[in-house]
Amino acid sequence: MTSQKESTRTAAIIAQxxxxxxxxxxxxxxxxxxxxxxxxxxxxxxxxxxSFVNVRNILYQVSILAIIAGAQTIVMVxxxxxxxxxxxxxxxxxVTAALLIANNPLPIPAAILAGLAAGLLVGLVNxxxxxxxxxxAFIATLATMTSVIGLAYLVTGGTTVFGMPPEFNELGQGRxxxxxxxxxxxxxxxxxxWALLRFTTIGRRWHAIGGNVEVARLSGVNxxxxxxxxxxxxxxxxxxxxxxxxxxxxxxxxEQGGDNMMFSxxxxxxxxxxxxxxxxxxxxxMIGVAIIGVMSNGLxxxxxxxxxxxxxxxxxxxxxxxxxxxxxxxx
Amino acid sequence: MRRSLKxxxxxxxxxxxxxxxxxxxxxxxxxxxxxxxxxxxxxxIAFTSGNQTPVGAWWVKAVxxxxxxxxxxxxMIQGDFDFQKMNPAVESAIxxxxxxxxxxxxDISSIGSIVTAAKDAGIPIFAMDAGTEPTDAFAVNITTNxxxxxxxxxxxxxxxxxxxxxxxTVMVIGHDPHAGIRLRSQLAVxxxxxxxxxxxxxxxxxxxxxxxxxxxxxxxxxxxxxANPNGLAGVWAGWDDAALGAAxxxxxxxxxxxxxxxxxxxxxIAAIQSEGNLIATVEQPWPLVLDMLLEEVLAYLEDGTLPAxxxxxVDITLVTVDNAADITPSDKLG
Numbered sequence: 121m122t123s124q125k126e127s128t129r130t131a132a133i134i135a136q137x138x139x140x141x142x143x144x145x146x147x148x149x150x151x152x153x154x155x156x157x158x159x160x161x162x163x164x165x166x167x168x169x170x171s172f173v174n175v176r177n178i179l180y181q182v183s184i185l186a187i188i189a190g191a192q193t194i195v196m197v198x199x200x201x202x203x204x205x206x207x208x209x210x211x212x213x214x215v216t217a218a219l220l221i222a223n224n225p226l227p228i229p230a231a232i233l234a235g236l237a238a239g240l241l242v243g244l245v246n247x248x249x250x251x252x253x254x255x256x257a258f259i260a261t262l263a264t265m266t267s268v269i270g271l272a273y274l275v276t277g278g279t280t281v282f283g284m285p286p287e288f289n290e291l292g293q294g295r296x297x298x299x300x301x302x303x304x305x306x307x308x309x310x311x312x313x314w315a316l317l318r319f320t321t322i323g324r325r326w327h328a329i330g331g332n333v334e335v336a337r338l339s340g341v342n343x344x345x346x347x348x349x350x351x352x353x354x355x356x357x358x359x360x361x362x363x364x365x366x367x368x369x370x371x372x373x374x375e376q377g378g379d380n381m382m383f384s385x386x387x388x389x390x391x392x393x394x395x396x397x398x399x400x401x402x403x404x405x406m407i408g409v410a411i412i413g414v415m416s417n418g419l420x421x422x423x424x425x426x427x428x429x430x431x432x433x434x435x436x437x438x439x440x441x442x443x444x445x446x447x448x449x450x451x
Numbered sequence: 452m453r454r455s456l457k458x459x460x461x462x463x464x465x466x467x468x469x470x471x472x473x474x475x476x477x478x479x480x481x482x483x484x485x486x487x488x489x490x491x492x493x494x495x496i497a498f499t500s501g502n503q504t505p506v507g508a509w510w511v512k513a514v515x516x517x518x519x520x521x522x523x524x525x526x527m528i529q530g531d532f533d534f535q536k537m538n539p540a541v542e543s544a545i546x547x548x549x550x551x552x553x554x555x556x557x558d559i560s561s562i563g564s565i566v567t568a569a570k571d572a573g574i575p576i577f578a579m580d581a582g583t584e585p586t587d588a589f590a591v592n593i594t595t596n597x598x599x600x601x602x603x604x605x606x607x608x609x610x611x612x613x614x615x616x617x618x619x620t621v622m623v624i625g626h627d628p629h630a631g632i633r634l635r636s637q638l639a640v641x642x643x644x645x646x647x648x649x650x651x652x653x654x655x656x657x658x659x660x661x662x663x664x665x666x667x668x669x670x671x672x673x674x675x676x677x678a679n680p681n682g683l684a685g686v687w688a689g690w691d692d693a694a695l696g697a698a699x700x701x702x703x704x705x706x707x708x709x710x711x712x713x714x715x716x717x718x719x720i721a722a723i724q725s726e727g728n729l730i731a732t733v734e735q736p737w738p739l740v741l742d743m744l745l746e747e748v749l750a751y752l753e754d755g756t757l758p759a760x761x762x763x764x765v766d767i768t769l770v771t772v773d774n775a776a777d778i779t780p781s782d783k784l785g
Contacts, residue, residue, distance in 0.1 A: 165678060173704075174677040181670055279505045279782045280692065282718040293703070369669075369699070371718060373692075374503075375662035420674035426657040426667070 149443045150393045150404065153436070154411050161418035168421060176299060182413035183302035184209075184361045184368065185383050189405050190313045191357035192384040193391070196400035197317060198350045199330040200250060200257035201388075204242060204265040206381030208355050209362025210374060211272040212239040216363050217281040217372035220288055228288050235363045236356060242268055243355015247348035265381075272374035282371040292367030302364050309360065314402040326350055330399060383412055386433070390440040411436065492524040493752050496544045496574075498565075499555035500530035500537055505716075505782035506737055510555040510579075512785045513741055521749075534561050542568040551748055554578035558630045559588055575757065577748050579740050583634040585762035590751070593744050595735040596764040597631060601638040603769040604711040607731040608685035609646060611709040617647035619684035622675060624668050624693045625655030632689035635713070639687045648684070651675060658693055668696035676704040683708040691719040691732055698722060698729040715770050717780035724775045734768040734778050 161169045168174055188205050195202045216235030219226045226234065242264060249260035275281075294301045317323040325346045328336040337343050361380065366372040390411055391404025412433065419429045497514050501507030511529060518525035526544045530537025537557075545552070545568045552574055554562070559582040566588040569576050575590035582592055609616050621643050625636030636655040643650050656671045658664045672686060685708055686701070688694035694712025701708050708728060712719050715734040722729040743765070747758045770778050 168678040171677070173680070174674075177673050177677045181673070273503060278503055278508050280716065280718055283721070365666075369665055369696070371665070371695070373662070373665075376665065377663075379660060379663045379666075416670065417674050420671060421678045423652045425652075425654075426659050430659055 150390050150407055150411070150440060153440075154407055154414065157411060157414050157418065161414065161421070164418075165421055169418065174417065174421075176303075178413045178417045179303045180300045181417065182409050183300070183306040184365050184377075185380055185387065185412065186306040186406060186409045187309050187361035187364065188358050188377070188380045189384040189387040189409050190310050190402065191354040191361070192388050193400050193402050193405045194313065194317070194326070194350050194357070195257070195354045196385075196388045196392075197323075197326045197330050198347055199333065200347065200350070201261070201385060202246060202257065202351065202354050202358075203261040203381060204246060204268055205354060205358040205384055206378045207265045207268040207272065207375075208239050208242045208358040209365065209377040209380060210372075211242065211268050211275065211362065212236065212359030213362035213366030213372040213377065214272045214275040214281060214374060216288075217284055217366045218275050220284045221281060225285075228285060231288075232363055236359045239355045239357075239359020239362065240352060241355070243352040243358070244348070246355065247351035250351060251344040251347035269375060269378075276372060276374050278374070280371050280373045284366070284370065289367050289370045292364050292369070302368060305360070305364060309357065310402060310406060313357070317402055322346065322349060327399065386437045387412060389437060393440050393443045408440075492522050493551065494526075494547075494549040495523045495551050495553060495748075496526045496528065496541060496549045497553040497555065498528040498530060498537060498541045499557055500532050500534065500561065501556040502529035503531055504556075506714075506784065507556055509737070509781075509785040510741070513738070514553060514555065517741075517745060530557070538562060538564050541565045545569055545572050545574060548572070549574050550752060552576045553744070553748070554581045554589070554592075556580045558582055559586055559592075560630065575751065577744055577751075579737075579744050580631065580735075583630050585760075587761065589761055591744070591747050591758040591761050591763060593740050593747075593763045593765065594631070595740070595767050597635045598638060599764075600635050600713055600733050600735075600767055601642050603767070604687060604713070604731060604733060605639060605642045605646065607711055607769060607771065608687060608709055611730055612684050615647070616643060616684065618649075619647075620649045620651060620679075620682055621685045621687060622651040622672065622683055622697070623655040624658060624671065624686065624688040624697060626658045626661055626664065626689060626693075627655075629661070629689075632713075636687075636689045639689075643687070651683075655689070661690075661692070664690070664692045665696035665699075668693035669700045672697045672700035673704060676700065676706050680704070681706050681708075686710045688712045690714050691716040694729060694732065695719060695722065698727065701728050715778055715781050717782055720770060720775045720778060720780055723770060723772055726772055730771065732770045734770050735781070736765060736767070737781065738784065740765055 188209055191205050192202060212235040215238045216231045219231040219234050220228065246261055246264055249255045250257050292302055296304060317326065325341045328339065328341055329343055329346055333343060362377050365377050387408030388400050388405050390408030392398055392400050394404035394407060395401050415433065416429065495518060499507050499510055502511050511527060515525065515527055528537060528540045528544065542565060552569055554576055566576065576588065578589045578592040580594045581589065583597060608621065612619055623636050623639050625632055627633045640650050640655060658667045668688060676682060683706065686697040688697055688710065691712035691714035694710050695718060698710040701710065709730045710728055711731040713733040715732050719729060719732045723732065750756045
């Protein structure tokens with residue numbers, strides 16, 4: 121009888137430990153995936169993949185995506201999402217570039233401020249539509265994305281704008297300690313967003329709204345104002361990414377940042393699996409960005425067809441979201 | 452109630468009269484007989500899916516200006532690469548009747564329903580750069596010589612490598628959804644392999660989205676060079692935007708290797724003139740092609756004469772540092 125009880129207790133402990141291990145695997149799945157990708161590509165190309173040049177290359181390639189994914193994280197913390205971040209970034213880059221090569225060109229700081237203002241304005245419009253006119257984030261940002269792409273075509277005249285001053289291009293192409301400047305800028309912006317979300321009142325309010333909007337409202341949070349701020353800030357940060365992209369490529373075109381929207385959402389979703397709560401978080405987003413960057417770079421080095429890369433990217437996003445939903449169900 | 456009925460009846464009558472008036476003098480049967488015989492303007496439908504590209508935008512302006520000059524009744528349909536929107540609009544215009552249809556830069560593979568509607572209505576389609584092979588779908592399709600594009604750009608890369616590509620490694624960047632780029636990038640792979648070069652991956656590296664083509668090309672080349680420093684003798688890109696990204700990647704890696712493109716954009720020409728690693732592009736003479744096409748259209752409208760051949764490939768010009776100053780960039784045509 122006693123031995124029966126003991127074996128039952130042992131089975132219960134084993135089951136509990138298995139559940140805990142399963143839970144850890146779920147919550148750590150994204151990090152494990154990143155590590156596995158790094159190990160896999162390192163094993164395939166040991167002399168190349170983790171070399172300084174290639175790691176720098178990966179960081180350079182994901183730096184602008186990291187900035188735009190940071191913008192996406194802000195609105196996704198609030199429980200919304202922004203389909204216009206890519207288009208906003210393109211518009212900001214186009215405005216800055218167009219003002220720099222106009223017949224009476226603006227000084228570089230003024231042109232950059234104008235680009236940032238364009239992004240801020242798009243974010244503000246999104247915020248008003250969503251927070252004050254109660255449009256769904258999907259509809260509102262889809263609509264602004266469409267209009268903003270049109271505006272970018274108007275600004276560029278449908279062509280690629282180029283010939284900006286070398287000092288401007290240096291922002292995207294210059295190096296400090298042999299590391300490209302966009303990498304530093306992405307790190308600084310990411311740290312600022314992380315601190316904003318973690319240590320400030322507005323950050324806590326955004327988390328509260330994302331957790332439960334009704335509870336947040338009943339707790340005295342001005343939900344509309346907070347959502348407006350989130351979208352406005354996302355527009356502004358996206359504009360920084362777009363201006364850097366224009367400087368990095370030395371040119372601006374109406375849709376050159378378009379794919380950053382899809383990848384930014386993917387990065388945030390990947391990052392959401394890192395936390396037990398399943399909430400958007402900046403650290404997780406950066407892991408998501410790293411997965412996208414490592415995968416793209418590794419598959420390119422292995423010579424994998426770009427179409428296959430697209431399929432693999434989609435599958436990894438599905439896997440991440442499935443992991444996330446499994447954990448939510450477990451809770 | 453009675454008054455409302457009378458008002459409605461009057462409105463219907465006015466609308467019917469207006470519609471009758473609108474359609475008078477037009478061959479609504481949509482037959483292939485050339486119109487314009489009784490002083491009525493020729494009805495011309497023109498469509499392009501590429502109106503958001505610089506060359507497509509130029510084509511819209513140029514055809515509209517020509518139609519005004521010739522007194523045509525022009526219906527211009529701009530598709531924005533959205534065939535679900537463009538094709539029904541063109542078919543609807545065909546249903547209203549026309550003498551001629553003009554296709555600018557829209558590949559035959561995307562307009563099957565338009566071709567069928569035009570055939571049913573007996574209206575010939577005169578096309579430019581709408582496919583890479585002869586087809587009965589068009590009265591004529593005038594485009595550029597893809598083989599010549601490849602021959603001259605591959606020769607430019609060979610010249611920059613001391614005249615021989617034997618044992619060298621090159622990258623070819625393509626975009627298969629575009630018929631012209633698909634054909635010429637495959638021809639380029641064949642040409643490089645025939646010259647003894649190794650093509651990275653044995654096939655064109657595929658850019659998935661032309662809007663982000665420059666970044667994608669930059670990443671292809673940067674990733675390859677980080678794994679194989681100085682491993683490329685050249686990059687052949689099927690269009691200029693990708694070529695500019697590839698050239699930037701080579702510069703950033705401080706690597707050797709030259710790049711060629713196709714399109715003769717202003718930015719590419721400026722890069723060629725700066726004598727960097729982007730050594731050549733290709734000018735496709737679109738104004739000349741349009742003139743040739745309109746000549747065929749006018750002959751048809753005059754007496755129903757159809758072109759002798761349904762596929763014409765015109766010569767291109769290789770743009771290098773020697774002639775770059777004399778070339779009108781394709782994004783500055785109009």
